[in-house]
Structure formats: C-alpha cells, structure tokens
Amino acid sequence: MSHLSEPVHGYAEAPGGASAGGAASLFRKIDHGLSVGVEVVAGLLVLVEIVVLLAGVAARYLFHTPLVWSDELASILFLWLSMLGAVVALRRGEHMRMTGLVSRVGPQARSLLECIAITAPIAFLALVLYHAVDYAMEEQFITTPAMEISNAWRASALPVGLGLMLVAALFRLLRVARPRTVLAAALVTGVIVGGFWAAGPVLKPLGQLNLVIFFVGLVAANVFAGVPIAFSFALATFSYLALTTSTPLLVMVGRLDEGMSHLILLAVPLFVFLGLLIEMTGMARAMIQFLASLLGHVRGGLSYVLIGAMYLVSGISGSKIADMAAIAPVLFPEMKKRGAPPGDLVALLSATGAQTETIPPSIVLITIGSVTGVSIAALFTGGMLPGVVLGACLCFVVWRRYRNEDLSHVERTPGREIGRLAMVALPAILLPFVIRAAVVEGIATATEVSTIGIAYSAIVGLLIYRQFDWRRLKPMLIETASLTGAIIFIVGCATSMAWGLTQSGFSSDLAAFMAGIPGGAYGFLAISIVAFIILGSVLEGIPAIVLFGPLLFPIARAAGVHEVHYAMVVIFAMGIGLFAPPFGVGYYGACAISKVNPDEGLKHIWGYVGALLVGLVIVAAIPWISTGFLAR
Incomplete structure (x- = not known):
C-alpha cells in the first residue's frame, strides 16, 4: 500500500509577523483537536462493534436468545466507522494510491503532484457534499425494521464524514506544502474541473466514447498522478454522471452508501484488529519460533519457515501488511546472519504475500463474497489448498537457490526444545482452526467469527503468554479504523x-x-x-x-x-x-x-x-x- 507523503513543511507562516504566527498556531490547534476527536470516536466505534457482535454470538449460541437488533446496530455504527476512518486515513495520508510515477519525477514536480493528490479529493468532496446532505434528508422518512428509528441516523454518516474529510484535506494542504505550490495545485485542479464542466455540451453526444474518456482516461490520469484510488474512481464517476447523463447525483451517493453498507464487510476492521492483536500478544512470534526450530537446520530452512509462517498468519489476520510486519522482524535478522541476501529475503516475502491471498479469512475473499454473492464459507474452504500449491512452487525455487548453503555453523535444535516450543505455539496454531470451525459449524457468521478470534487471542495473551500491553490498545484501535x-x-x-x-x-x-x-x-x-x-x-x-x-x-x-x-x-x-x-x-x-x-x-x-x-x-x-x- 502506498500513502500520501508525510508532512514536510509544517504550517506555512506568511509574512506579517505575530498575526500570521497567531493564525498558524490557531490552525494547528484546530487541526490537532479535530484529529484527536475523530480518532477517539473512530477507535471507540471499533471497540463497540466488537462488543455488539460478540454479544450477538453469545446471546444466540450460549443463551439461545438472539438479539434481533444487534446486526442492525452494527450496520449503523459500521457506516460511521468507515466514514470517520476515512477521515483519519486522509489526515494521515493513508489512502491507497500509486506512487510509481510521482517517485520518479524531480523535486518540484513531485511537490506539485503531492499537492494535486490533495486538491483533487478536495474538488470531489466540495462537489458531492450537497448531494450527500440531500441523500441523508431523503433517508429520514425510512424507518429501520428492528430498532424502529429513522434511517437518517445511519445515512448522516455520509455528509458528516465527507465534510470532515474536506476540512481534514484543507488542513493537510496547509501542513504539507508551501503556499506557492498549494496555489499552483489548486489552479491546475480548478482549470481541469472547469474545462470538463465547460465541455459538458460537447461530451454528452459522444455516447459510449465517454466511458473511455472518464473511466479510462480520467481514472488513469488521476491514478498515475498519485491521486488516491478511491478519489480517482469517485471523480470519474461523478464527472461522468454530471456531464453526460441526467441521473440525479444523489443516486451516486446512494451507490456509495450501498457499497459501504454490506454487513459482511464489517469483518474487515475486526480481522485487521485481530492481526494487530496476535502480534501484540506474542502469538505470531511463538508460531514462527516453533517452525524455525523444526526447519532451521535444513538448507534454506528459514525460507521455508517464512513461507509456512505467512500461510499460518494469513489465516489469522486477513491483513497482508500486518502479516508481513509480524514475520519479517522475527525471521530476517537470523536469515541475514546465515548469509541470505537482503534482496532475496524481500523478494520471497513479497512473493508469499501473493501466495497467501486466498488463505481464509482473507479480506479479498470476504470482499468477493460481498460483491458477488458467492458463499463465504465455500470461499474459505476452497482457498486453503490453492495456497499450498503456490507455496510448493515457491519452495522449489528456495531449494534450487539454497541447495549449497553452508550450515556447518548452525546447530540442530534438540528434540526436547522443539517439543517445548510446540507446546508454547499450540494455542496460536489452533487459532486458524478455531476460526474456520466456528464458520463451518454455524456457531458464527463470517463477520462474527472475527470477534471469537479476538476474544480467544485476548484470553490466550492474558492467561497463557502473559503478554498484553494495554497501552497499545488505543493506537491499535485507531490504526484499525484508519485502514478500515x-x-x-x-x-x-x-x-x-x-x-x-x-x-x-x-x-x-x-x-x-x-x-x-x-x-x-x-x-x-x-x-x-x-x-x-x-x-x-x-x-x-x-x-x-x-x-x-x-x-x-x-x-x-x-x-x-x-x-x-x-x-x-x-x-x-x-x-x-x-x-x-x-x-x-x-x-x-x-x-x-x-x-x-x-x-x-x-x-x-x-x-x-x-x-x-x-x-x-x-x-x-x-x-x-x-x-x-x-x-x-
């Protein structure tokens, strides 16, 4: 995942002495207050979602008294979590984007493109905000079936989130760039938006050629310029509907709502949090140490451990970045000591990222089930063996590359130590099987099962591994909200x-x-x-x-x-x-x-x-x- 660049200039202070400095100080305070407020609320929403869904599982499975309102409340809170999380991600520069071209241009052009990556989203947010408010007002006449409250309580997350993103983006511009660069980026963005608007009467008669102009040309231009992918899609869709069709633009907001409101997608933040939790409780380290004790004396053994560890950890976290972050710091120092080239290590780590994409509960599997209607349980079952096939192919390359590795200085782990490490790792190794069994046996849905994994990991971390850093919970919740x-x-x-x-x-x-x-x-x-x-x-x-x-x-x-x-x-x-x-x-x-x-x-x-x-x-x-x- 690529992100927007980190702050490099701070708030620019225009000439004018104390008044300009006072304005910059005020901006900093407002920006900081907004940031802290949104992050705290978003982190609390992650925590509340875990509690609500876990309560639903317990009530249905243990007490045989389903909470009819739990899914509906979780759905309402999820839209708020997603929108506020998008605000946090925008402020932190963590929206996914492609930076291949941006990183290859000169400093001045790069600075301009980094600013355009913010001004382009600002243009979309300013254009769509009115229609989001209109959509939320239309939803107030609909009553939710279980809780019997106005659907405006849920739909209001869209205009509130989009408005806060607009404010966050404006503050980000002040924080990361010089006034001259900001002005140039705003001018470029304004000229492009104005040019498309003026060309509307010419574009409308072009028919399906507009698909190429907007969904190929405009999307590609935005993506390669480093504009976050979500906003590249949004700008193209808004422009296409506004300039070439008579579709009311609140319909686009409705489709945005529909795409973000699939309850199955609630598994995304919960599995992301679970991935952070297993790293914090030491479960990932325990698994890797056990595998290393089994194969550390074999030529290329630690590379095989990397492949196997990614397979196991992917079955827990569902987040590829979390997977790699849990494994690389544990294995790479020892692999480097054995003479493995750093380039080969990162190449294999990257390859295992692709190899384990189908290991349940992969977020991509959950997304496919959400948008295509394919059974999540079937996808979870079908994803295990294909990952083994690709892992075997990677193991063949490892064998070829390391068949002459010198292991004369490596001691074989005694059997008793392997047995001890196996007992230590057993609770962690059982987690993927607990997750899969809970889905297959009908104890919990694919969304709810993550809460069982979270409860299991918390108990194991507290009672077995005795490793649970309470101070890390807040940043973990906020990080989960941002990625979500x-x-x-x-x-x-x-x-x-x-x-x-x-x-x-x-x-x-x-x-x-x-x-x-x-x-x-x-x-x-x-x-x-x-x-x-x-x-x-x-x-x-x-x-x-x-x-x-x-x-x-x-x-x-x-x-x-x-x-x-x-x-x-x-x-x-x-x-x-x-x-x-x-x-x-x-x-x-x-x-x-x-x-x-x-x-x-x-x-x-x-x-x-x-x-x-x-x-x-x-x-x-x-x-x-x-x-x-x-x-x-």
Whole structure:
C-alpha cells in the first residue's frame, strides 16, 4: 500500500509577523483537536462493534436468545466507522494510491503532484457534499425494521464524514506544502474541473466514447498522478454522471452508501484488529519460533519457515501488511546472519504475500463474497489448498537457490526444545482452526467469527503468554479504523463506478466480448489471468474485484467455470500483479517493512514470480484444487 507523503513543511507562516504566527498556531490547534476527536470516536466505534457482535454470538449460541437488533446496530455504527476512518486515513495520508510515477519525477514536480493528490479529493468532496446532505434528508422518512428509528441516523454518516474529510484535506494542504505550490495545485485542479464542466455540451453526444474518456482516461490520469484510488474512481464517476447523463447525483451517493453498507464487510476492521492483536500478544512470534526450530537446520530452512509462517498468519489476520510486519522482524535478522541476501529475503516475502491471498479469512475473499454473492464459507474452504500449491512452487525455487548453503555453523535444535516450543505455539496454531470451525459449524457468521478470534487471542495473551500491553490498545484501535476507512471507502467508490459502467451498457458489451473468446472455459480463464494481473498492479486487489467482480462472475458461470474456482484464479492473478515490480505497490510495502531498498530485490524476485505463475496455471487447469473439498 502506498500513502500520501508525510508532512514536510509544517504550517506555512506568511509574512506579517505575530498575526500570521497567531493564525498558524490557531490552525494547528484546530487541526490537532479535530484529529484527536475523530480518532477517539473512530477507535471507540471499533471497540463497540466488537462488543455488539460478540454479544450477538453469545446471546444466540450460549443463551439461545438472539438479539434481533444487534446486526442492525452494527450496520449503523459500521457506516460511521468507515466514514470517520476515512477521515483519519486522509489526515494521515493513508489512502491507497500509486506512487510509481510521482517517485520518479524531480523535486518540484513531485511537490506539485503531492499537492494535486490533495486538491483533487478536495474538488470531489466540495462537489458531492450537497448531494450527500440531500441523500441523508431523503433517508429520514425510512424507518429501520428492528430498532424502529429513522434511517437518517445511519445515512448522516455520509455528509458528516465527507465534510470532515474536506476540512481534514484543507488542513493537510496547509501542513504539507508551501503556499506557492498549494496555489499552483489548486489552479491546475480548478482549470481541469472547469474545462470538463465547460465541455459538458460537447461530451454528452459522444455516447459510449465517454466511458473511455472518464473511466479510462480520467481514472488513469488521476491514478498515475498519485491521486488516491478511491478519489480517482469517485471523480470519474461523478464527472461522468454530471456531464453526460441526467441521473440525479444523489443516486451516486446512494451507490456509495450501498457499497459501504454490506454487513459482511464489517469483518474487515475486526480481522485487521485481530492481526494487530496476535502480534501484540506474542502469538505470531511463538508460531514462527516453533517452525524455525523444526526447519532451521535444513538448507534454506528459514525460507521455508517464512513461507509456512505467512500461510499460518494469513489465516489469522486477513491483513497482508500486518502479516508481513509480524514475520519479517522475527525471521530476517537470523536469515541475514546465515548469509541470505537482503534482496532475496524481500523478494520471497513479497512473493508469499501473493501466495497467501486466498488463505481464509482473507479480506479479498470476504470482499468477493460481498460483491458477488458467492458463499463465504465455500470461499474459505476452497482457498486453503490453492495456497499450498503456490507455496510448493515457491519452495522449489528456495531449494534450487539454497541447495549449497553452508550450515556447518548452525546447530540442530534438540528434540526436547522443539517439543517445548510446540507446546508454547499450540494455542496460536489452533487459532486458524478455531476460526474456520466456528464458520463451518454455524456457531458464527463470517463477520462474527472475527470477534471469537479476538476474544480467544485476548484470553490466550492474558492467561497463557502473559503478554498484553494495554497501552497499545488505543493506537491499535485507531490504526484499525484508519485502514478500515481506506479500504471501505474504496469499496464504496468502486461500487459507484461499477454501477455507472453497468448503467451505460458496458457490462452487456463486456459479456458479449468475453463470451466470444475461443477456448471455452480455459480461454476465459486465460484472458482473466492476464486482465487481473494488470488490474492488480494498477488498482490493487480490493478495488479491482469490487469494480469487475459483479461483471465477470456471471460470465464465468455462463462459461462453465465454478465460481469458487474462478475466485481463486482471479485472486492469485491480482496478487501477482500487486506484489510484482515495477508497478505492484505490495512489493514496495514489503520493502518498507523489511527496510530493504527496492532495487536490491529486483534481480531476485523474478524466479519467485515465475513460480507463482506456474502455480497459478496449475490451479487454473485443475478445478478440483479449488472445489474438491466443497460440500456436495
């Protein structure tokens, strides 16, 4: 994941002495107060969501008295959490974006693009805010079924969140750039917005050519300029609807609401928090130490441990950044002592990020289930074995590279010590199985099961590992809210964009094109692999699947491809795109976590990428790997 740059200038103080300094001080105080207030409320909402859903599970399973209002309250609070989390992410510069071009230009151009990455969202927020208020007012006439309150209590999260994002973005401009650069960025943004508005009468008669102008040209220009992906989608959709159709713009706000309000997406913040929790309680470290004791004396053994540890940890956290951050600091120092090149370590870490994308409870799996209607339980079951296949392919490359490694200085761990470490790691290793069993046995839904994992991890951390830093809870809750806001806001904006494409007739044209591809199911899978590798490198996994999943999954079914099999293929394809340089931002995330220069990994990663492609072809060619364990 790439972020907006961190503050570099502070609040600019214009000439004018004490009055200018006093204004800057006032701005700082307002900015800080707004930041603290939003972060505290967003963090509390994460905590309340955990309590509400856990109470729902306990009431239904232990006391056989379901709380009819729990899901509805969780849904209302989730929209507020997502919007306030998006505010936190915007202020911190943590919305996902592509920085490949921005990082390669000169300092002045980079500074201007960094400012445009803020002024472009400001333009969208200013344009859409009125329509969000209008949408919330329309919702006040609808009453919720369980709690019997006005739906405006939920829908108000949209105008409040968008308004706070606008304020946060304006303060961010004051904080990160010089006045001259801000003025230039605002002028460029204003000229582009004004130019499109003036061209409206010319654009409207162009028909479906507008799809290329807005959803290819405008999106690509924004993405490559470093504008956050969510706002790139939102700007293109708003502009297309406003300038070329007669659709009321509050409809776009409604689609944004719809995309962000799937209750299944509530699993995202809960699994992100769970990933942070297992790292804080020492569960991740216990698993890795046990695996290292088993394989540390084997040539390339710690590389095999890295592959296995990513497989296990991915089955717990659901967050790829959290996975890598939990593993790299534990394994890399010892691997470097054994002479492993840092570039090879970061290359393998990046490759395992793609390999474990299908390990439940992957956030991408949850998102696919949300936007396509595919059973979450089926996706969780189908995702285990494909990850093993790609892991085996990576292990072959590790064997080839390390078959001559000198281990004369490495001592084999005694059996008694292995047994001790196994007992220590057992509670942590059991967690993925507890999560999966709870879903399969019907104890909890895919959304609720994360709360069981959180309760389990907290108890294990407090009573068994005796490692629970209460001071870290607040920053963990805020970090969860920020990442949730960044992810869910992308889902909402991509849902709006997908709706705009559907209304234009693009989906039927795409279906006709894909249906005409020769080769039947395998031809369809082949072109899907190529398309999603490209999409994964540019858009990242979640926005790509939200945008194209609803369009392509029905076509896959018509072509005779099982929907779970198709899900595994496109997830791996997107993962390879996401973690392969030069465009894959996941690769740069792995480099940042490992503190390794990206250039060092380039000569090592292609062997691993080749192994991933071989594994993907095997998974695509043999549907049983994905569907063999599904209930008939």
